[in-house]
Amino acid sequence: MSRFFIPLIVLFVILYGSIKKINVYDSFINGANEGIHMVRNMFPSLLAMIFAVNIFSNSGVLDLFFSFLKPLLLFLKIPFEIIPVAVLRPLSGSFGLGLLNDIYKVYGPDSHVGILSSVIQGSSDTTLYIISLYFGTIGIRKIRYALWVGLLADLFMVLISLILVPFLT
Amino acid sequence: MINKLWAFLFLSGSLYMMINGNYDELSKQILGSGKATLDLLIQIFPLISLWLGVMSIAKESGLLDKLARLIKPILILIFPDIPKNHESFGYISSNIVSNIFGLGNAATPFGIKAMESMQKLNKKKDTASRSMITFLIINTCGFTIVPTTIISLRLLYNSKNPEVIILPCIIVSFVSLLFGLFIDRIWSKKYE
Numbered sequence: 001m002s003r004f005f006i007p008l009i010v011l012f013v014i015l016y017g018s019i020k021k022i023n024v025y026d027s028f029i030n031g032a033n034e035g036i037h038m039v040r041n042m043f044p045s046l047l048a049m050i051f052a053v054n055i056f057s058n059s060g061v062l063d064l065f066f067s068f069l070k071p072l073l074l075f076l077k078i079p080f081e082i083i084p085v086a087v088l089r090p091l092s093g094s095f096g097l098g099l100l101n102d103i104y105k106v107y108g109p110d111s112h113v114g115i116l117s118s119v120i121q122g123s124s125d126t127t128l129y130i131i132s133l134y135f136g137t138i139g140i141r142k143i144r145y146a147l148w149v150g151l152l153a154d155l156f157m158v159l160i161s162l163i164l165v166p167f168l169t
Numbered sequence: 170m171i172n173k174l175w176a177f178l179f180l181s182g183s184l185y186m187m188i189n190g191n192y193d194e195l196s197k198q199i200l201g202s203g204k205a206t207l208d209l210l211i212q213i214f215p216l217i218s219l220w221l222g223v224m225s226i227a228k229e230s231g232l233l234d235k236l237a238r239l240i241k242p243i244l245i246l247i248f249p250d251i252p253k254n255h256e257s258f259g260y261i262s263s264n265i266v267s268n269i270f271g272l273g274n275a276a277t278p279f280g281i282k283a284m285e286s287m288q289k290l291n292k293k294k295d296t297a298s299r300s301m302i303t304f305l306i307i308n309t310c311g312f313t314i315v316p317t318t319i320i321s322l323r324l325l326y327n328s329k330n331p332e333v334i335i336l337p338c339i340i341v342s343f344v345s346l347l348f349g350l351f352i353d354r355i356w357s358k359k360y361e
Contacts, residue, residue: 010223013226013232016226017230020231022229022230024226027225027226027229028225029222031221031222031223031224031225031228032222034225035278038221043206043210046206046210048175050202051199051202051206052175052178053178054202055182055195055198056178056179056181056182057182058182058194059182059183059195060186060189061182061185091178097318097322101322104322104323104325104326105326108326108328109322109323109327110328115333118316118323118334119341122313122319122342123338123341124310125268125309128171128174130309131171131309133277134308135171135284135297137284138285138288139288140294140296140301142295143302145302145356145357145359146302147174149302149306150305150309150349152349153306153348153349153352156345156348156349157341157342160344164340164341168336168337168340169334169337
């Protein structure tokens with residue numbers, strides 16, 4: 001579906017602009033020029049995020065935090081492997097994908113763990129990245145309750161996945 | 170808040186690595202983060218410029234306004250603080266539409282433009298407005314109908330049924346989006 005979506009949307013926009021008789025070439029150049037400023041504004045907050053998240057994710061400290069949860073998860077029949085997926089999902093997109101890759105390799109994409117972690121990965125976005133990037137780019141320092149609501153919605157998403165996935169697949 | 174989380178992520182990770190004597194890995198991660206950031210920016214920079222170029226045509230030709238008018242009735246309910254004819258609605262709707270179709274990279278420039286235009290309405294320039302937070306909650310909930318990357322990864326590992334996750338993803342992300350909007354509304358009342 002998205003294979004057709006990109007070419008079609010670009011075709012449609014430029015066609016529509018030509019029909020409305022605007023200078024599509026000049027308009028494109030003006031817009032593209034804004035990209036330089038946007039990327040320049042993105043850099044500091046993105047660097048800060050990648051710096052901290054990479055150290056956290058590579059340190060193995062997550063296993064330590066969650067090893068005490070193991071008996072409880074076992075009791076609830078929740079596979080332990082999905083915990084890192086659920087925790088890292090809001091922090092980093094590439095780490096989430098890396099974990100998913102490992103799970104597919106070990107358990108297979110059609111296993112219960114494989115499907116559950118796919119749904120968790122696919123039903124949310126990188127909350128921390130989005131919040132720091134968007135607020136950082138326009139220079140907002142006080143983000144008030146944004147992060148709490150975002151992370152709470154992510155937690156809710158994980159719980160809903162655990163409950164619904166067995167019925168939906 | 171983000172300040173504390175950032176310090177926590179860095180401190181817990183680096184102290185744990187130091188305790189385990191993982192100094193080489195730690196300095197590799199510290200020094201490598203600059204390159205990792207630049208790599209990411211180099212990957213998305215041309216895409217952002219390209220989409221901003223196309224979007225500029227869409228805006229000038231009036232297409233963005235048309236699109237905005239289509240989902241505006243819903244957006245007006247979700248964003249009561251934005252004046253009805255404000256340009257923000259055009260960017261917000263383009264961002265949401267791109268995200269729904271699984272085009273994260275296309276959605277980002279629209280999203281930043283949406284934030285910039287909401288910043289014009291914002292009275293305290295260093296503090297997030299209620300509309301901005303609501304908008305970011307919609308983004309972080311990641312409502313999508315085509316989780317493209319995950320399906321391609323499943324295909325790579327010879328999944329017998331790569332599309333089986335689409336319906337659960339739509340349902341789960343939609344329910345968590347409703348939940349997110351609901352607690353956003355409650356929380357914003359507490360802050361007034």
